[in-house]
Each structure stands twice: as C-alpha cells, then as structure tokens.
Amino acid sequence: MDEYQSAFMHLAAEEAKYGLAQKEGGPFGAVIVRKGEVLVKAHNEVIKRNDPTAHAEVMAIRKAGALLARFDLSDCIIYSSCEPCPMCLAAIHWAKIKYIYYGCTQEDAAKIGFDDAFLYEIIRGEHPAQKIGMAQHDRTICWEAFKQWQKNPNDDLS
C-alpha cells in the first residue's frame, strides 16, 4: 500500500461519513480512480433515492459510466470503504473494473447490522432456507428478443 492508495481510501471513508451526515443511506463510500486521479466519489444513497441498489459502489459505477460516456470501466480501479456485497461485486465485474481496494470487511458490516453473508450463502447454494421463491415459465416468448439479438448483436455489449 502506498500513500496514494491510502489517500484514495481516506476519500472513500470521508464519503461514507458525508452520506451518513446527510442521512442519505448507510455508512458506505466509494471512489473510482483512473490514471492515478479521482474520477468520481460516491456514497450509499438507498434512503435518499428509495433505491435498494444505490450502494456506494453501484453509485460510483453509474457516475463513472455517465462521466466517461461508456459502460466499460476497464481502465479504472475502485476504492470502497467496505468489502463489496455480492450485488456490488457482480456490478464491479460487469463494469470490468480491474482492482478493488476495501477498508472494512463483510464481518465488520455484519457487526453494525448490514449482514450480506446470507446473500453469499444463497448464491453459493449453502443457505438452509431459500428466501425468495423462483419459478420458470413462458420461455418461448422470452426467447424471441434473444433470437433478434442473435441476428444482430451489439458486439460491444455481450
């Protein structure tokens, strides 16, 4: 860890405190860095936006994509004040971000009431009880759009 990494994590921690003071969401912040410079800062805005997906990392990715006018963030690094939940971890992968630095751990988050262990367990198939029911039907009608995409894909997206 060098002094720059530490400075970026400090910014993520400050964002977490800022969002909390503004009562916009939970105590989480994130910073996306590109070419050694801060591209965007973000914090959890679940309360402010009434958006359960508005975690700090997701907000940072949304801002970065809008700013760079592209959804490929493969030249970016993310600093998060906490280890990402499965939603954010997957979002970071979809964004093609190459490195994640984090401060607090999943266990720290659980200590203050944000326990995402159940989500990891569900995705790993290790959870004793499925929280959400799932059922498949009407595949044929849903395949129609897939078929259209197959004929004329946007190669950048897939």
Place this chain on the structure above:
Amino acid sequence: MDEYQSAFMHLAAEEAKYGLAQKEGGPFGAVIVRKGEVLVKAHNEVIKRNDPTAHAEVMAIRKAGALLARFDLSDCIIYSSCEPCPMCLAAIHWAKIKYIYYGCTQEDAAKIGFDDAFLYEIIRGEHPAQKIGMAQHDRTICWEAFKQWQKNPNDDLS
C-alpha cells in the same frame, strides 16, 4: 402458472423487444407486480445510460422504489424475461421482493453471448482464475463511519 402470470411474462418479453428495438441495451425486460397489478415495466438500458448496472431487474427495482417512495418492496413480485444474474439476484434480495418468475435461463443467455456463469463461479469461490484483484487496507479510517452508525442507526435500513 395461471393466465395472469403468463400475461405479466408477456409484458416482460415485450419490454425486452422494445429496449432492443430502441438500441438501449441487451434483450432483457422485467415487470414488477404489486397486488395483482403492474407497478412498473423496465428493460436493459446499459447502452443508453452507459451504466453497466442498468439491467432490466435493477431498472425495475429503481423505478418501483421511486414510485412507492420506499426501498422495501416486500409486497412485490418480479417477472424477468431471463433468469437473474448474481447482481440482479442480490438486488432482488436487498429489495426484499418475495418471488421471481423468469422466462429464459442462464444457459439461454450464455447461448447469445451473455454468460454470467463466471460470476456465479467467482462468488462461489469455484472460478479457476480471479478476474479482479482485491486487497484490504486502512480499515481504521473506514470504521469511523461504521462507529457513527452504531451510535445512531437507521433501523429501517439495516
């Protein structure tokens, strides 16, 4: 499956085709239903918004939360034209949605170039190569916001 379920899935499939025709993103649609009625329709808008998190299910959750002015969607059901990726599955859990109906499968999505199997493998710890580097540092400064939250939590959020 009853006729209503089939009708809601048809709407999700239509959304997928609409988003594709508008070139707003991949061929995916979703509908959130509350008390037997359509609350919101959404489709993948990754291209339109330059937002890698703008999958159909995430867009539907954002719209539903904004419309109901709350981030708890536990009285809602989601219909998705495709089995959710790990990001969307986690988002649906955070939103506390109780049931997921889906049309196409993960395998169908992989056939047309949208392969999220690697994400499931990564979260399960089964992927042979980690795609993203991860490292922890500066936990102490990140804990400060957690400590503030502990003193004065928003009980609705955690």
